[in-house]
Amino acid sequence: MVFEEGWAVKPLRWLMDEMGEAQLARMGDEPGLVAAIDQHAAELRDTVPLDKETLRDYLLGFLDELRDRGWVFDGRLDPPALRLMAVCWLARELGYLEDGRRA
Template sequence: MNALGDAQLARMHADPGMVAAVDQHAAVLRDAIPLDRETLGDYLLGFLDELRHRGWIFSGDETGAPALRLTAVCWLARELDLLEDGHPA
């Protein structure tokens, strides 16, 4: 999360289109799973496992669906104060 989250969250401040896209991914997550620390963490691990299985590597394309979904997880974790010791996403 650190490698992708910090940079992606910073980009959101300057890109309203990215904010909208991340919000859409966050809405899907809100509808699909309970947004508590354990469940969101389990979702993240499963999502990353699937990305690895498919051979996905973050190439710097912050607009791709996997990067936007990961950004949504980071954003939700930060907004819901689910991060340990206040560490950044």
């Protein structure tokens, strides 16, 4: 995961392009992954309102924390990666990436 210019302008779209599409595609082959993402998505549903702006702001804060800790996505599905995948999954399921507007 590389924080190139523009990642903070449209973070949901950036995250989906950076890791979401490829990682979410794995859900069809890995039932345990489905359960893990569902658990993270449920925690998000219970923690923050899931309107587009709040989910985007949550993602920005979470990414800032990961950057401060020096976390880098290396393909392993550790808790931060699963949380990011849950954000991608929610953004896609809620239609925040399909309306043609910046996410």
